Amino acid sequence: MIQYLIRRILYAIPILIGVNLITFLLFFVVNTPEDMARMHLGQKHVTPESIVKWKQERGYDMPLFQNDKAEGAKRFTETIFYQKSVGLFLFRFGRADNGEDIGADIKQRMWPSLAIAAPSLLLGLLVHISLALMLVFFRMTYLEFWGVAIAVALMSVSSLFYIIGGQYLIGKLLQLTPISGYDTGVNAFKFVVLPVIISVIAGTGSGVRWYRTLFLEEVEKDYVRTARAKGLSETYVLFTHVLKNAMIPILTGVVVILPLLFIGSLITESFFSIPGLGSYTIEAINKQDFAIVRAMVFLGSALYILGLLLTDISYTLVDPRVRLN
Numbered sequence: 001m002i003q004y005l006i007r008r009i010l011y012a013i014p015i016l017i018g019v020n021l022i023t024f025l026l027f028f029v030v031n032t033p034e035d036m037a038r039m040h041l042g043q044k045h046v047t048p049e050s051i052v053k054w055k056q057e058r059g060y061d062m063p064l065f066q067n068d069k070a071e072g073a074k075r076f077t078e079t080i081f082y083q084k085s086v087g088l089f090l091f092r093f094g095r096a097d098n099g100e101d102i103g104a105d106i107k108q109r110m111w112p113s114l115a116i117a118a119p120s121l122l123l124g125l126l127v128h129i130s131l132a133l134m135l136v137f138f139r140m141t142y143l144e145f146w147g148v149a150i151a152v153a154l155m156s157v158s159s160l161f162y163i164i165g166g167q168y169l170i171g172k173l174l175q176l177t178p179i180s181g182y183d184t185g186v187n188a189f190k191f192v193v194l195p196v197i198i199s200v201i202a203g204t205g206s207g208v209r210w211y212r213t214l215f216l217e218e219v220e221k222d223y224v225r226t227a228r229a230k231g232l233s234e235t236y237v238l239f240t241h242v243l244k245n246a247m248i249p250i251l252t253g254v255v256v257i258l259p260l261l262f263i264g265s266l267i268t269e270s271f272f273s274i275p276g277l278g279s280y281t282i283e284a285i286n287k288q289d290f291a292i293v294r295a296m297v298f299l300g301s302a303l304y305i306l307g308l309l310l311t312d313i314s315y316t317l318v319d320p321r322v323r324l325n
Helices: 002-030 033-041 048-058 080-084 086-090 102-137 142-155 159-173 185-202 204-219 222-229 234-245 247-255 266-271 277-286 290-318
Strands: none
Touching: 002 080, 002 086, 002 290, 033 048, 080 086, 086 290, 102 142, 102 185, 102 204, 102 234, 102 247, 102 266, 102 277, 102 290, 142 204, 159 185, 159 266, 185 204, 185 266, 204 234, 204 247, 222 234, 234 247, 247 290, 266 277, 277 290
């Protein structure tokens, strides 16, 4: 397994290099530093002097890849690519266009994102898998028919409807939780409850249908018939045999998104004013702070690759037949 992990990590290096290069080309070649300056300063009243000053303050006045005016290694180190992109491989995100430390902001904002994403994932798994198993238990009945119909209806509604409707019903009419905002420590609980509930409800339709499909494929296999022939109850068969053998596809969808929990939800955090990484990215886009956007794109790519690696490792934990070579 050690050799496999080393090989996968080596495979990830060119992928991250490609992501870094594409992101750099989009932000500094297609959209030049002069274009960035004009967007920040305004098109009407901008002057050449103000553009030069803006670029100098942010280190965008250097050549892109090669500095012909420098000598030795400085020909490559005193460039925008080295200063702004190479450090990302060491997770040195540098500073935002407004001077703030991006790394410090990420460390601070990832906890509110986790406070919403982790409970939403765990509670969602519990609810969705339980409902899916119930539909499989009552398969070929009216309960399954109406359950699938409700699941299709739920997944056909936009997530914005659940957010706005939940804020209005639970936050404004019933006044059970705050509509938006965030606090630290124990006080954060009352601000997290509503986003978590809405996230679970919004994902119920697609989640239940997905897990139901997995379980229906398993209940028709020979080992399930053998278990029933031994006199085992249907409940025992579902929760012991079917659920266990369906863990690989479940883990494929779950483990791969675990590292991405740090990134947060763009829509949820924006609507609930949660100071997480999702809202951090949206604010950077609105402010046209390209340094933050580039850092978040690279971080998201690195975490996604980590999620794929964790998925492969998790296969060996639930299925002894799987070997990583």
